[in-house]
Amino acid sequence: MIVRQLKDVENSERMVKTDNWTSARLSLADDGMGFSFHLTTIFAGTETPIHYKNHLETVFCISGDGEIETVADGKVYKIEPGTVYILDKNDKHLLRGGSEDMKLACAFNPPLNGREVHDKDGAYALDAASLESQ
Template structure:
């Protein structure tokens, strides 16, 4: 059994920060569960372009207000507490944060822990 607290993980190298967000990676590839689980905070007034070419992601909004735009079709969706969005087609998107959001995120395949977005908006795929 694995037991961790968000508070402990926030004080460790499991917390990764970028210009527009920070992410506490509670479950990683080395935990051998087949997915990773993160609590991610995106800062108010920011815009983050993402394109997970190597991962599928599900995102559940716990706090805040944002808008997601899928770049393939220009559709926009309101994100607020209780909303889940699933990037099942490796959707290239922009997340615009109106009021700081806190999200619970699941990645498949799992990330190793220190990933940040590359110039295309993706995380690299780490293969053993």
């Protein structure tokens, strides 16, 4: 069994920060679960272009507000507490923080290794370690 405290993750290499978001990576590829699990904060008033070409993601909004726009068709979906969105087709999208920071619980398949940030296309790189942990 693996047990971690959020406060310990927030003060470790598992905490990733950018200008638009922070991500506490609670479970990663080296945990051997076949997915990774993160608590992510999207900062109010930001827009992040994302295109997970190599990963599928399920996201649940815990608090705050925002929206997601699918680039292919321009559809905009409101995100508020209790909303789940599932990127099951490697959807290219824009994630926007609303009037307050948005707290999200996120699961990735294949799992992330820990320090990933979005590349120029808005994707996370895929490496052999992620595939081996599935």
